[in-house]
Amino acid sequence: MIAPQDAGSEPADVAVIGAGVVGSAIARLLSGYQLDVTLLDARDDVGDGTSKANTAILHTGFDAAPGTLESRLVAEGYHLLKDYADRTGIPYEPTGAVLVAWDAEQLAALPGLREKAERNGYRETEIIDADEVYRRIPALGPGALGGLTVPDESIICTWTATLALATDAVNRGARLRRAHRVSSVRRESEYTVLHTNAGEVRARWVVNAAGLGSDTIDALFGFDRFQLHPRRGELLVYDKQARSLVDPIVLPVPSKLGKGVLISPTIYGNVMLGPTAEDREDREDSSTSADGFAFLRDKGERIMPALLDEEVTASYAGLRAASNLGDYLIEVDDRQRYAVAGGIRSTGLTSSMAVAEYLVDQLGKAGLRLTERTALPAPPRMPNIGEAGLRPYADAERIARDPEYGTVTCFCERVTRGEIRDALHSTIPPRDLGGLRRRTRAMNGRCQGFYCGATVTGMLAEAINEEPADAPANEEESR
Amino acid sequence: MTAARARLEPDVAIVGGGPAGLRAARELAPAVSGAVLVLDRESRAGGIPRHCAHTGFGIRDERRMFGGPAYATRMVRAAERAGAVLRSSAMVTGWSATGGLEVTSPDGLFEVHARAVVVATGARERPRSARMIPGDRADGVYTTGYLQNMVHLQERAVGRRAVIVGSELVSWSAVLTLRHAGCETVLMTSEQPRVEAYSLFSLPGKHLLRVPVRTSTRVTRIIGSPRVRAVEIEESPSGNRTTIPCDTVVLTGDWIPDNELFRSAGIALDPATRGPVVDTELRTDRPGLFAAGNVLHPVDTADIAALDGVQVAAGVLDYLAEQRRDGQHVRITADQPLRWIAPMIQRVGARPPARKRLLAWVDGYVPFPKVVARQGGRVIAQRRLPWPAVPGRVFRIPSEMLSGARPDGGEVRISLG
Structure with missing residues (x-):
């Protein structure tokens, strides 16, 4: 079942470990250059670790420790993410x-x-x-x-933020591999080989954005510089x-x-x-x-x-x-062609895109060739699951075009059949109920499935059954 | 919001196509000149009985016994035959600025302006989160509604070993559903101290369905990820904790009305039922807005909800005929051990409540309850009833007990002596 060697795919230029908000932002930025990027995550979904359950606040950085890298990147990241949210439709509300x-x-x-x-x-x-x-x-x-x-403190949809960045990365050509947990690394002359529970991944450069696992991965590269x-x-x-x-x-x-x-x-x-x-x-x-x-x-x-x-x-x-550090740890080891974005605590949602810029800049200085790609695809337009914006159930034109958007399936959250269908067939489809809930809000409401649980889980089961059962996990998401 | 909402102007709009709403429609459709429109958000109207596979429906309203789905079908057909217009997959999402109902359906957006509106949206069981049961984020935790939708409407499998939390009438319905799905109920827990008190079902239930019941017990933790592996239970007063292996947990009862349309309309909610405050003719304090069914009394059986439909129809017809009910009234409230009472207002000159019964909920078992009604501290009626007050199902109190209430005497408090 587990492929001993991932012979089917080419070695990557860069493998990013961790498809949380920071790893996804890094993969997105890297795949804007002429680079072959692989984005791995141990879990079944992007943004399924520390990124999914934070307080979802877009911070101004007003209370950071002045002079730290964190302070600088939160302040920069605030504007970058807000601008990106405007372009992609990540819901946010400037509540103050x-x-x-x-x-x-x-x-x-x-x-x-x-x-x-x-x-x-x-x-x-x-x-x-x-x-x-x-x-x-x-x-x-x-x-x-x-x-x-x-x-200027704002609330933002942390689920859509990660998903937008990861979707953008995939649209730009990055290979996403979920359920790939890195257990050890082996250095070869030209490549680093990452051993995962679902086969090996080879890459010239490795970026560690493994969130809660980033100190463990860092240790696999021989470091002992921070503990989480x-x-x-x-x-x-x-x-x-x-x-x-x-x-x-x-x-x-x-x-x-x-x-x-x-x-x-x-x-x-x-x-x-x-x-x-x-x-x-x-x-x-x-x-x-x-x-x-x-x-x-x-x-x-x-x-x-x-x-x-x-x-x-x-x-x-x-x-x-x-x-245990008072600041983010973002460093590149050019000898091992390895970079870490570690100790990115709860401010990482806000700072993610600035962390990516800072880290990629460091990679460039360390020798990673950054040649911009021409004709990048436009950033994805994400479904609006925010309460403040127009949602399909209230959008007459949309319902007229496709009545599935007029079929409210999750009553409490007013999620329509059309939105659930779209999520199940999106660029990064959910593999479990949690993933579907984060993409649509279905079943997240006050009844927690009393009315719609059976219908929603039924739609999910049907979509998962449609996927070819024998496809090896590590090829399923290759492009 | 996008503007394009088609405007509908029926005489009466009924929100919710369960037993209460359908029965109200059946009564009203032949009696009004304009249309009676029932809006149901499910893909098929019929309400909760659609997914209750057991029998026992229709006794007090239809005078016959039906299984849930057959009863639901009968209620839908009867409303349609009477001339009511039923729209399914039509969800009322709120009130427009001009007081209309905003509706989303596959046929587009509507704004419904009716002369009278009956809200019969029912009640739901509190899920794990609202009960604040801590532990792992585990799949396999259901409410009865969720479970029955899974098993009876979607024909999906659940687990093999279930723990049922609660021992209301609905809890035994969950046992039957689990059995149908090939899942054994290994334990039913109740926070109540007495097993024989639970329901009429409990004795036959215990013996015929062979369900072990633990009293004075609550679930303190859910264990297992991604699927539930066990629950931790705690007995009181000892505080002893035990772990019960299971792969399915069903949280039953503990109902809360679907009260959102009332709250967003600014209608006063009863702090005890959390449904709207209504009088015996099921009027709310907004003229032309009525309520019926389990949104008022969470929860009674389907036949009682349907008889609310008959009651509310009479009130609606009076309203449409411009018969005012603005005379003096008294508020009716429940005192311990009664948790709530409905309806909550008696007006001078108004009809008595449906079946001449006030509905109440009790927190402890009382075999031969003496009901006492007091107004301004004075006992205006007391009566020992031949039926017990049982937690987990509605306790019925004859409304004649209010006949001695003075319209200007203030609140009437009902309790057990």
Whole structure:
């Protein structure tokens, strides 16, 4: 079943390990040059690791540590990703944010945060008094003393962002190989051979963007320069009926323990409460816990008591890659023709495209020949799954052209049969229910499949059965 | 939004083609001059009975016993024969700025302006997330609705060993569905302390279906990825935890009304049912907007929902004939151990509720309940009922108990003495 040697395909110029948001951005950028690029991921889908379960905020970088690479790349990445979102239709909403101070110490910290934002190149923040805080967020619980506004913080669809970048990479000729977990590497004179559970992949250059696995992959190349540990963040997503309670993102004043618990609208029209921050050992364990729920409810009760009267639509846990370094590690080893983008923590969604530019620039300096391709395909136009934009169920012209867009299949999220069909036949089709849910929102709503679960899983099963069963996993996605 | 919405102007629009909506349509279609339009978002109307393969439907409304799908078909045909227009795959997505219903269907977008609107959208079971059951993100966790759609409508396989959470009437329906699908129910858990209290089904259920039931037990964790491998359960008051291997979990009962259209219309919701506040003629506080079925009382059996349809039709006809009901009224509320009561308002001169029964939900088992109605602290009626109050199904209270209420005497509180 497992091919001992991936004889069917040519060695790549560059193999990118990790099809999260950072790896996909790197693969997309590299495949804009005359390079043969392979994008590998251990999991069954792109964006199925740390990229899928973050707080989905497009950060201005106002609170980064000034002078770090992270600060610079978040600030640059903000504009790059926003511009790319405009071109591809990745949903985002410029909601703005308010940091709320609940005690004298937090209130006293606001001027420092404002100054820090300016050192990070962000000058739009403003300190507001308690009355103004309540004017902006009337549902806030009692006791707020003041706040700091960050008008350009935005919410964005992290699922579509990764998918757009990966789709763009594939359209530009990159070979995507999902379910290829790299277990060891072997150096040959001209190539590095990556051993995976689904065969070998050869490449002249290797880029490690393996997220939570990036320190492990780095060690396979003989390095011992950073360690990651998984930090579990649990989140509660409240019913859309709560959406009117929250307009700007409600941020806590950051402490040494992290950014704390926030309340944010989601791009799908819900309200999110979280995350927790708990250091864990297991890098695969994304389970939720009774303690986490209790902690979040306790926090939520104080920040916005009215929120807790609403139904919980979803709960999930994401693992962030917490690094022992205080900054991103983006370096190229020209001797091994190997590059790493490691320690990219939760800010990586915002910084992804800037990380890609920085890393590819480094690769060029290290000898990778970067010759621009002419006639690149246009960036993909992604289906809008954001609540704010026009969606197919409300688009008369679209329904007139194809009645499948008028057949609402998932009632709670108003996902039509046409959208599910499109996702199942897209450039990077989902292989499991999670993948279909991330592409369409189907089954993500308040009933969690009570009404549509059987229909949606049926459509998925049918589409998967259509695929030839005997195709080797590592050829299926070759172009 | 794109403008092009075709405008429809029936006399009555009914949102939801389950037993309540279909029965209301059947009553109204011959009685009004204009059209009666039923909008159902499923590909086929009929509601929940479509995927309940067991019998027991139609007893109190049709005076005969049917299986769920046959009952659904009968209700659809009867509404159509009566002259109602049924549109399936037609989902009401909200209210337009001018108060019309916005509808998406394969035939395009519509805006429906009716003289009267009946919302009969039913109720759904709370899923795992709303119950806040922690653990792994596992496939194989269903609500009964999801399970029955899978097995009876899509004819798909589920697992081999199931744990059923809850022991309401619907939980035994889940046992039957699992058995049909070749899946053994290895355990049913209930947070209630007494097994004999669950339902009429539990004794025959326990013996005929051989389902082990654990009382005072809740599921504390779901284990397994990508598919469920086990659940962790906790007994109270000991707090002892055990792991039960299984590959399927069915979360049953714990209903919440599909109340979105009421909430987005700014209609007051009852804090206990989470459905709209209605009077005995099933009027909401917005003139011309009515509710019927399990969106009001989550949940009663299909025949009772259908009889709500008869009740609401009478109220709609009065409204269309411009008979006002704006006299004095009293609010009816439930006190412990009753969780909720419906309908919630009695008006002077209005009809009594359907079947002259108030519907209530109880959190503990009471074998010979004494119902007490108080107004302003004064007992206005008390009566011992010959039927028990049982958690997991509706408890019925004769509405004559309200006859002593003074229209100006304020709220009437109903409890068990």
